[in-house]
Amino acid sequence: MTARRLLLAAALLVVAAQTSAFAAEPLVSQVGVGEISGSASNEWIVGGTRAPIADAPWQVDVWSESGRSSTDCGGAILDASTVLTAAHCVDGTNPGAPAREGGLAVWAGTSSIRRSTATIDDRIALQERSVSSARQHPGWRGRVGSTGDLAVLTLSEPLTLDGRRVAAISLPPAVPVPTDAPYEVPGNLTVTGYGRTSSGKEPDGWLRSVEVQVVDPDRCDDADNAAEICARAPRGSACSGDSGGPVTAAGIFLVGIVSNGPRSCPAGGPNRYVNLYAPENREFVLGSTAPPTAPRRLTRARFTGGSGDTPLVGSELTCDGGAFSGATTQRTLITTATGDTVLASTGRIAELAITADLFGARLRCRSYASNAGGVALSPLAVTGAAVRAPSAGRQCPAVPATATVRMQVVASARAGATVRVTGRLRDPSSAAGGVVLIVRAQRAGATSVRRTARLVGRSPSAVVRAAIRLPRGAKPGRRLRYQAVMVTYPTRGAARTANGLAGACDAGDATFGIRIKR
Template sequence: MRAAITALAGVLALGTAGGATTVATAAETTLGAEARPPLAAKPAIVGGVPQTIQQVPWQVFLEATVSRTEAYDCGGSVLNETQIVTAAHCVINPRTLQRFPEGDIAVIAGVSSIPTSERTIQRRSVTSFRVHPGYVPTLGGVSPDDVAVLTLDAPLDLSGAAVRAIPLIGGTFYPALGTGALISGFGRQVAGGTPDGRLYALGTSIGDPLACGAEANATVLCVTSPTGSACEGDSGGPLTVGAVLAGVASFVSTNGLTGECGVGSVNGYTNLAAPEIALFVQGSDTPPVAPRGGRDVSARGVFQARGSMTCAPGTWTDAPVFAYSFIDTSSGQLLQAGANASYTLLDTDAGRTIACQVSASNAGGVAIARTQSSPPIAVAPVPPVDAEPGRRATPKPALRLSLTASRSRAAAGASIQQTIHVANRGRAAARGVVVCAAPGRALSFTKLQRGATQSRGKACWRLGTVRARTTRTLQLTVRLSRAAKPGRTATAITLRSGNAGSRALSAPLRIVR
């Protein structure tokens, strides 16, 4: 039996936007573009469930001969009796970057495992194939337009339950975020392991196109699963939404919560809804090209209530039409969408962080770019009052931040209860108050008081208005890792307010044996 060479997994570097600072006065500020991860390298199904081919009868196994002892394995989907859709990199020798000869590629349909003695097996040779004109093979990486269509030497028999064609998804854009999907393949069940030859499937969901598609996000679907991932050997395989084919497996990240091909790994699938891809699959060798660009998208504004922010789309290719969305990045709430590039900040926006998202559309598809999040929107300024002899000064808030903890020394694995105290000692209400906690080395949250939102390792509470001469408390529990080494760590606490400034402190903890 020949050794199988699968598509190589690679690192997907998830970028983060730059830090925001509080705007306390009516000064204009410019937001740059949010950092976007590049395209990753290549995939297969970790954490999947064994399938019979009758459950996913469009799935096929591809085998390209590299040498007498080696084969390059991928997946694919049945388009019709004589055509298979797969990834472009599945028909490219990963060592030479040259196309495999057509006669060296075999398609096996109607099977639940490889090798097999199943009577439903249909084996075909490939007589020709088309590679998307935009695809550029690279060593150890991927390129946009990762799709190819194979023509078989003889028609498949589609009358049985084990081999069926699947229709392409319609539309011109991305399925809605959170849409349930199914991925399947014959690839590895453990990162770095050897595929057992069985067919597996995994439920997943459509994610943010900015998570993995870089400037080509119009042509890439980004999907994740809380239980697994595609991995090496699943390249070219299907992503289905309902009973239609929505994507072709192209690449997988290696930085999931459990490492390569693990929980949280972002899987990139070529987006069959984009006309740039769909029209090629349907037969066009000159499909329209979706927009690329947006790396210099920006927004400028006065980031306080009753101010405004205006979005500039930046530079794009292929003459797109623009639309603008303004999004509360802490909650995901859409605040405004349409052709208007400006958004007037309302009093109710105080404390929010807002980004502008640009949609660039043309005949090839719809791409997006997003700015960094704004600083927390400040409350509208209070007009100054002219001083008069004998008149009392305008009341002002005076916030104090403190913290108490159940212990200041703890051993590895211990839990520590912490209470944050926000006291307003002034004679006026503090508005737009936000408190955040960030656990330090070897610490993690185990319990948070209701109302907290978590993002990028921090937990934040939007307290809104803290009245004069009142105190608010917030409770949380952190736990030391069982692998924590002796030393010092701390929980960092920050407070910011639209009219009372900001505060910061830390809750030090000594780790003992």
């Protein structure tokens, strides 16, 4: 143990890279030697909770000193002699040299890396090892926000794995590369680290943890999503000093490594994590010097020829899934907002004949490109409006600005409960023949409902009420999303078919959510 090391206080050096609209910064803490903190922060990981090292015994602190500066990162114990961290944590260091001469060292077995907060047990259990060599991913280009932010450290002397304060964690099991879906990464993950709570707070040295949820890669605006995971904590975030740290599933598998995130570490902001399911990363960790490179997105998916602006029943919808580098297989899917696939096309282009059963649905398009290194996703392309019925002759007027759809529904209910939904169409001058309310679940497990109400006299508004049954198996706290579509009939004699669409005019749509009560 080195007393001088425990006396160090952190002073943030912001280093940021711009990737499209997503501003990324390395989650590294760069420390000034000899600076003494006047006050300590209550947290490091933003919104996290303090965690004893026994909760994450694979967590280590990776540090290096050079001149009057020092760099701190996290790391994960893969075995007694091997630690994984982020590639940018190794940049500018000299593995094999003493840590205070630009080399790297690892601390294991401690719940705190500051003298003022470390307990006697921490000081006794602390194991310090120098790093004899480091391998950076061959795809790493030294730019935060790029791919390949992964490094394998070999220790000069094995750690003593006691299973309580110092333990190894396994990589996730190898799985086949999917061709029309992302990797099935567990939805809820745990991130641990000794990093900061925000860019303006001094650290207290404690290990912290925060639960994060995997989200759509579009949230990270990530062209390299084949090799990365996009995740966020609703009320927290990884922050500077957490780079290289472990992302685990149920404390069983190491599924990712902390890479980078938005400036200032906002709570709820998305962060990027190295994906250890992807063969591009997994094979590198296992020793390959030339792991297969997963596809990279070159252009975005889009609906072409204006077909996605106002899709109509009976028309054609064409989606260009976009271009990818290095793909051996590409599949383009058109789906509804509920996730139901209505067309799966092999190749870049998908063409769909819109049928009546899609009336009122918003359609989405996404392409998946895969090879031996992994699977990449295009950003979602979404139609500009819900699918509409073709104009019933010249009966359908332009929808006035006041013809808005307003929904009234409870904010929360118990699983399995029946919930009443009320749709209100203001200024229903074009709805003399009646109004239809269609409710669709945006996730599987709830019933779509169609109810018809006829106007009576000079009603100031068209009101339609329906009922939906929430899925019995929905977990408490889960938020269910629904789409409601209002359809009007301009005359009482408008033609009706079995699906109620002939002669119908679209009046608008709205979305709402219901949270399952605990």
